[in-house]
Structures are given as structure tokens and as C-alpha cells.
Ligand SMILES: Nc1nc2c(c(=O)[nH]1)N[C@H]1C(S)=C(S)[C@@H](COP(=O)(O)OP(=O)(O)OC[C@H]3O[C@@H](n4cnc5c(N)ncnc54)[C@H](O)[C@@H]3O)O[C@H]1N2
């Protein structure tokens with residue numbers, strides 16, 4: 219295999235060696251002068267010294283009267299001192315210059331006015347009280363900012379106060395982004411089969427924007443070595459750093475490495491990180507060129523861990539640092555000994571513990587980054603991390619946001635999305651994060667204290683009753699209770715017009731329908747098995763019984779796209795895709811929680827939303843729901 223030719227260099231040393239090589243071609247950007255008022259977030263290239271002191275005169279710090287302190291000595295509660303205007307005092311406001319013969323200010327609150335020109339005071343003033351000395355803030359020639367410091371809002375004020383109007387800053391790097399690939403097309407609403415919408419460079423450009431770096435996106439280049447070389451050379455002339463996106467691995471049409479080699483030099487091809495292993499580090503025309511893998515998740519990681527580091531060295535300043543947080547791992551995470559791995563994580567706080575749950579690890583699943591609250595780094599030579607272990611997470615959102623997030627595990631229902639939207643409309647500081655782990659997964663998460671709520675719909679085959687039996691069985695004595703949800707219509711989703719004439723569970727086998735199932739542990743799977751049992755249909759007779767999807771909507775998508783004929787699911791999911799729906803039964807979908815969490819502001823707030831008329835209206839619109847008792851607590 220060609221892949222064995224890729225390097226597997228440790229991330230830190232690969233990047234450090236690359237930066238060393240870049241230094242030889244003098245990759246610092248130089249400086250330019252800008253107006254201080256336009257200099258937010260720029261990096262000063264030289265230390266900034268004050269031209270004048272601030273304040274540059276003795277300034278009154280309070281509204282009141284300016285006096286000579288010694289004239290007030292002896293004033294007490296019992297022995298007030300009288301002062302005469304223009305002889306002993308002058309009226310002053312905050313910021314006024316202190317009159318020349320005066321050395322203190324008495325606040326207006328401490329002055330008793332006897333008549334227009336006479337006041338009485340009951341306490342002596344000490345010399346220089348409430349007077350801002352010359353240079354109290356900044357002394358002339360004092361250093362306001364050292365070299366290579368980012369200009370924050372207050373620093374703009376300090377420089378202006380110090381008499382500085384223009385400032386020398388590092389030039390802003392411009393990064394060139396070249397998307398490549400025959401299958402890549404510019405964003406459009408209805409791409410054809412085989413066309414992939416180009417979005418990576420928009421992600422990278424937005425990341426650059428957040429770092430305060432300019433980005434220039436070049437036209438998409440097809441998989442043609444000469445054309446890639448041409449675009450690369452042009453970008454290297456026009457930009458300070460170039461990202462060549464996709465074609466980084468060693469497939470038939472992966473030309474990135476060759477294009478860099480033939481126009482400059484490749485220093486590393488292959489870094490021991492996952493995702494992101496086929497990363498290329500090269501130099502063309504003295505400019506850094508980074509071959510970033512095509513998969514978006516790999517791309518984001520390489521931008522963050524490699525491109526950002528190179529840029530930081532270019533402008534000699536850190537670009538952004540994620541806050542860290544300690545959390546308990548809710549699921550075991552496996553890792554390869556060969557790679558340093560970066561895993562997207564969901565975070566939440568249940569009682570006083572932060573809980574971290576790994577998200578989908580597919581390098582093509584860009585929404586895993588949309589859902590992620592943080593990144594877990596698993597070092598090289600480690601096989602994984604066990605459930606319950608404490609891990610350090612680099613945050614992608616603020617700790618406060620995470621503390622304000624209600625966690626819902628278990629089975630998903632669109633009502634959660636509706637409630638989330640209502641919650642955000644009521645209070646923008648609150649969030650809901652839901653993980654689709656099936657009803658049983660939800661019960662276990664409540665048991666382990668890893669979620670605030672779990673959405674469940676589990677039929678007890680013996681009693682025909684929903685949910686309670688399971689809570690009693692699995693959460694006995696652990697003080698769990700039910701927050702009532704809805705009754706919802708479950709049925710068979712089939713293509714519009716029901717072309718195969720599927721009318722019940724038996725028809726799935728009899729008419730050889732291609733079925734799409736839900737995952738083990740999901741309530742819908744339990745329901746199917748129950749229905750197969752009472753219909754005396756063997757699961758082996760169901761074509762596609764082992765094909766599993768994680769949500770009602772993803773089952774509906776498979777049917778709508780024609781890759782399956784039927785799947786069990788709820789009415790609202792069928793409606794979204796315009797599918798026909800053969801009702802099978804009504805089932806209860808409820809939430810369970812630990813009793814001590816009922817007082818938790820987030821849980822109580824969710825129960826309130828459940829009870830609201832707005833939610834009922836939204837559910838009526840979705841269809842297939844019955845909402846009596848929704849939001850009520852049922853103790854077991
Ligand atoms: N046989 C093997 N195949 C692959 C291996 C391997 O070890 N053996 N490594 C995989 C890894 S890891 C990665 S990462 C990718 C790297 O792929 P390339 O950099 O060569 O990129 P492509 O194959 O051209 O594209 C991958 C994927 O990303 C999509 N893509 C590309 N550009 C964009 C864009 N601008 N916007 C949105 N999406 C984009 C592209 O369509 C592909 O789906 O290689 C594996 N292969």
C-alpha cells in the first residue's frame with residue numbers, strides 16, 4: 219500500500235521543525251502603522267511608550283470644593299471649621315484642574331453650605347485627598363505595551379491618553395485557501411449524485427476571521443496536477459500562508475503532495491494525529507504551504523493544531539486559547555497507540571459533576587463539531603480512556619454555557635426540539651443538549667447520574683404498560699420519577715401512496731419489504747420485537763432487520779430516498795418527509811429524572827415548558843400527539 223510511505227511524525231516536533239525551516243526563509247511579516255482607534259486586536263510590533271503623562275495636570279477626582287489641607291486641620295464633629303469662597307475654597311467638579319494654590323478636594327456630601335460664600339466642614343482634609351496626581355495613570359515615557367502584545371479595548375484608551383495617535387503593528391497575515399477535487403462544487407441547493415458541496419474553505423475562512431487573520435478563497439481546482447501547481451504558485455505569490463485542501467492522502471488523484479514537491483519542497487507528509495494524519499507541511503516560494511485533508515473534521519483539527527501554530531509564530535502572538543475543564547468520562551473512548559487523537563465531546567453538569575460524552579468520530583461528520591462543547595486529547599501510546607476517569611477537556615464553549623445546559627439522553631422525540639426552541643425564545647442563556655442513545659441508554663444514564671432527564675418509551679410486554687415497569691425494574695430504590703410526556707402514534711412509515719400495500723407487521727415479511735430498523739435498546743426496537751412476537755413473525759423473515767438507524771427521522775429519510783420500503787416510527791417523522799403512515803398503536807413517551815433533580819432550575823424549567831400552551835400548539839401542528847397530563851410529575 220502506498221499509505222505506508224506516509225510519515226507518522228509526532229505533532230509537536232513536526233510543527234516545530236517546520237517553523238524552524240520557515241524561519242530560514244524569513245517568514246516574519248514586517249510591520250505597518252495604523253491609527254490607534256483602528257488597532258483593536260492587532261499585535262504591536264514594538265513596545266509602545268507614552269508621549270505624555272495622564273493625567274497631565276493635577277485633576278480633581280470628586281465633585282466638591284478645593285481647599286488647602288492645612289486650612290482644614292482641627293475640624294471635627296464638635297469643632298467645625300468655616301471656609302470662605304475665593305479665600306479658603308473654590309467649587310470644583312470631577313476632572314477640573316486643581317486650582318494652583320490648593321492641595322485637596324472635599325466631597326460635596328461632606329460640605330454644609332451656610333450661605334452663598336460660606337461653608338462649614340466637620341472633618342479635616344488630608345493633603346492630596348481626592349486629587350489625581352500628574353501621571354497617576356501613565357507617566358510620560360512609561361511603557362504602555364511591550365512588543366508582540368495584542369491590542370485590547372482598554373489599551374486603545376491608554377495609548378490615546380498617553381498621547382499616542384498611531385501605532386506600529388505586525389502586518390496581518392493573509393492566508394490563501396485552495397479547494398481541490400473533481401467532485402467539489404460551489405454551494406447550491408440541489409447537488410447531483412457525486413457532487414460534494416464545497417464548504418471546507420468557508421469553515422477555514424471563518425476560523426481565520428475569528429483569529430483576526432485575513433483569508434482569501436481561491437476557485438475550486440479539479441484533480442489535475444498542472445492546474446493545482448498553477449493555483450498553488452499564484453496563491454504563494456499573493457498570500458503569506460497557503461492551505462491546499464484535500465488530495466492529501468495517497469490515492470490515485472491525490473496530487474497535493476506532488477504539487478508542493480514539484481513547486482517547492484515537502485518537509486513532512488503524515489503526522490501522528492487522528493483525524494488529520496495525511497497532513498502535508500511544505501514550503502513554496504518561501505511561503506508555508508499546508509496540505510490539509512479533505513474531510514472537514516480532519517480539516518478543522520489541522521487548522522487548529524497546525525495552521526494556527528504556524529500563524530502564531532508568524533505574528534509572534536497567541537491567537538486564541540481554549541479554557542480547560544475537568545470532567546468525568548461517561549463512556550469508554552478507545553484510541554490507537556500510533557496516533558494522538560482528538561475527540562469531540564459533549565459536556566454537561568449534573569449535580570456538581572461535569573460529564574463528558576464522546577460524539578461521532580467520523581472525519582466526515584461536520585455536525586459533530588457543531589454539537590461539540592469541547593475536545594478531548596488522547597496522547598500517543600495510549601489505548602484509550604476508561605469510563606468514569608477524570609479527563610481534561612479543552613472547551614469550545616464557555617463553562618457558563620455548559621452549566622446552563624439541560625442534558626436529555628435516551629430516545630429522541632421531535633418534542634424535545636420544539637421545547638428547546640421555546641426555551642431559547644424565553645431565555646437565550648439556557649440550552650438543551652440531547653443525545654440519542656435509545657430508551658435503555660437513557661435509563662442507564664439516569665442511573666449513573668450522567669443526565670438530567672431521559673426520554674423513554676418502553677413497553678412492558680407482560681403488562682402492556684409503558685415506562686413505569688422499566689423504571690421500577692432498573693431504577694428501583696434510586697428515587698427516580700417520571701415527568702409525564704405525551705402519547706404518540708407509532709406506525710409503519712411507507713412510501714407515499716403505500717405502493718407495496720403494507721397494512722400490518724405481517725405484511726413486512728409476506729410482501730418482502732426492505733425494512734429499516736432502530737438500534738437495540740431503543741423503544742421502537744422493543745415495540746417491533748413485541749409486535750413480531752404477537753404476530754408470530756420470525757425476525758429472520760424481515761429483510762433488513764439488522765439495518766439500524768438512530769432516530770425516527772433517519773429511518774424516514776431512508777424510506778423517502780427509496781433505499782428502504784418500511785420502518786416503524788412516529789407519525790410526525792413520516793409527515794416531515796410526506797410519507798404514508800399505517801398506525802399500529804399509541805405509546806407513552808415520558809421523561810424520567812432523579813427525584814433530587816426535580817428542584818434543579820433546568821429540570822423545573824423544562825417541566826414548565828412541557829406544560830405550556832405554546833408547546834401543545836407546536837405538537838398539534840406536528841400531529842400524532844396526545845398531551846393530557848404533560849409536564850406533571852409522577853412519583854413511583
Ligand atoms: N485507503 C485509504 N484511504 C484513505 C486513508 C487511508 O489511510 N487509506 N486515509 C483517509 C484519511 S485519514 C483521510 S483524512 C482522507 C484524506 O483525504 P484527502 O485529503 O485525500 O481528501 P479527498 O479524498 O479528496 O476528500 C476526502 C473527503 O472530503 C471531502 N471534501 C474534500 N474537499 C472538500 C471541501 N472543500 N468541502 C467539503 N468537503 C470536501 C471529499 O469529497 C471527500 O468526501 O483520506 C482517507 N482515505
Ligand code: MOO
Pocket residue numbers: 491492493494495496511513515516581
Ligand atoms: O485524517 Mo483522517 O481524518 O485521520 O481521518
